[in-house]
Amino acid sequence: xxxxxxxxxxxxxxxxxxxxxxxxxxxxxxxxxxxxxxxxxxxxxxxxxxxxxxxxxxxxxxxxxxxxxxxxxxxxxxxxxxxxxxxxxxxxxxxxxxxxxxxxxxxxxxxxxxxxxxxxxxxxxxxxxxxxxxxxxxxxxxxxxxxxxxxxxxxxxxxxxxxxxxxxxxxxxxxxxxxxxxxxxxxxxxxxxxxxxxxxxxxxxxxxxxxxxxxxxxxxxxxxxxxxxxxxxxxxxxxxxxxxxxxxxxxxxxxxxxxxxxxxxxxxxxxxxxxxxxxxxxxxxxxxxxxxxxxxxxxxxxxxxxxxxxxxxxxxxxxxxxxxxxxxxxxxxxxxxx
Numbered sequence: 296x297x298x299x300x301x302x303x304x305x306x307x308x309x310x311x312x313x314x315x316x317x318x319x320x321x322x323x324x325x326x327x328x329x330x331x332x333x334x335x336x337x338x339x340x341x342x343x344x345x346x347x348x349x350x351x352x353x354x355x356x357x358x359x360x361x362x363x364x365x366x367x368x369x370x371x372x373x374x375x376x377x378x379x380x381x382x383x384x385x386x387x388x389x390x391x392x393x394x395x396x397x398x399x400x401x402x403x404x405x406x407x408x409x410x411x412x413x414x415x416x417x418x419x420x421x422x423x424x425x426x427x428x429x430x431x432x433x434x435x436x437x438x439x440x441x442x443x444x445x446x447x448x449x450x451x452x453x454x455x456x457x458x459x460x461x462x463x464x465x466x467x468x469x470x471x472x473x474x475x476x477x478x479x480x481x482x483x484x485x486x487x488x489x490x491x492x493x494x495x496x497x498x499x500x501x502x503x504x505x506x507x508x509x510x511x512x513x514x515x516x517x518x519x520x521x522x523x524x525x526x527x528x529x530x531x532x533x534x535x536x537x538x539x540x541x542x543x544x545x546x547x548x549x550x551x552x553x554x555x556x557x558x559x560x561x562x563x564x565x566x567x568x569x570x571x572x573x574x575x576x577x578x579x580x581x582x583x584x585x586x587x588x589x590x591x592x593x594x595x596x597x598x599x600x601x602x603x604x605x606x607x608x609x610x611x612x613x614x615x616x617x618x619x620x621x622x623x624x625x626x627x628x629x630x631x632x633x
Contacts, residue, residue, distance in 0.1 A: 305360045306333040307462075312455030314349040314435050318462045322362030324598060327402070332363045335371050344373045350431050353379035353420075354463065355448035356386045358394060365391060368419055369412040378429065380439055381422045382447025382555045388413050389551075425449070446519075446551065446558055506618035507592045509609050511601055519552050521595065522578050529577040539581035540595035541605050581605075586612050 305321040315338075323331045339347050344367070351373070353361050364387070367373045379387070395408045423429060423439045430436050435455050442448040442463050450463035512521060525538055552559065581594055586609055596606040613619040 304331070304333055304363070306363065308338065309460065309462075311453070311460060312434065312458045314455050315347055316435075316453055317348055317351045318451075319354055319360040320351065320363045320367050321357070321359040322366075324358065324362075324603075327404075332366045335367065344371050345375045348373065348375055349435055350437065350453070351375065351377045352437065352451050352453070352462065353377060353383060353387070354442070354451070355445050356383045356390060357445065358390055361387050362391070362394060365408045365412050365416050368416045369408070374419065376431075377420045378423055378431075378437060378451075379420060380447040380449045381424060382551065382558055383449075384417065384420050384422045385555075386447065386551055387420070388417055391416075423449070441558075446555055506590075506616055506620070507588075507594060507613060508620045508622050509606065509613060510593060510595050510622045511606055512595050512597060522575055525593065526575055526577055534577075536591050536593065538578045538593045538595075539585060540578055541581050541597055583608075 304323040305319045307318040309316045309318060320333065325331075335344055338344060351367075353364070355361075361379075361383075364377065368377075391408070391413050392410065395410070395413070398404045399407050421429070423437075425439050425441055428436055428438045435453070437454075438452045439449040440452065442450045450461055452461050453459060510521065522538075522540065528534070529536075529538070578595075581596070583605070585592070585594075594609060596604075596609055598604050598606055601607055601610060610621060614621075
């Protein structure tokens, strides 16, 4: 069974108790025109956007959930506050600057974001710690809980009077997560009015591969989890098949995962005292020349949605060979030549 979903431009406007809450403000990586950003004219065509929003919440740092922040704040003109966790606020500017460089310096697009716009936008972001109750106004309060999707990803409990809802990033992943069923317990305990969670891409493929495996990942989050899993598996099985990851954002991501190790799972935190689990011995930097190498290998490449960049280049080269595999899950990445 195969299920393919179109991921991007996550932006939900929810009205509760007379309050308008925007949940995430993402972009669609598959477009290069106005379609890449949410159409805010659905909210208002004449008046200032700020007047129609009581709160903006960002669940995590992936561009399909935060990539339109600059457009909304610096071009559309939203000047209200934006709430997210401390790691998300720290990592968001890195992804936004990388996206800006690709769009302006490589693609040559004019009248786009500037580095100053990123700094101005980030000044509007209020960092939130876990279990901290923030009173947005006299009636509206928010509280963040650990989600585990990626570093700093959070569930937000939003309460207006006697009404409330829980919004979360996509559900937790096994390695970086400290919890797996907290959201269901939370819903039962607080009796929230609504539970909101975005869906993400999941593509299932055949069970065996005797050639290279292209693993589609986001540079931050999924790549780190898969690297940890494969490191342990390669050690246990004494495998010699090479593992590579593309350079760039992944290196920066490792720095932030080390910096915010307390936001990872209990196992990683306990192991960190003896060994940094983000220092990989089996996983090496990928060179584009390796695309021509014969035999099995596992390659982590971005972007995860296969719309451009290195992942698309590798896919075009390997797709015509029956023995090769494209993977978007941990299990598929582990099924290689034995």
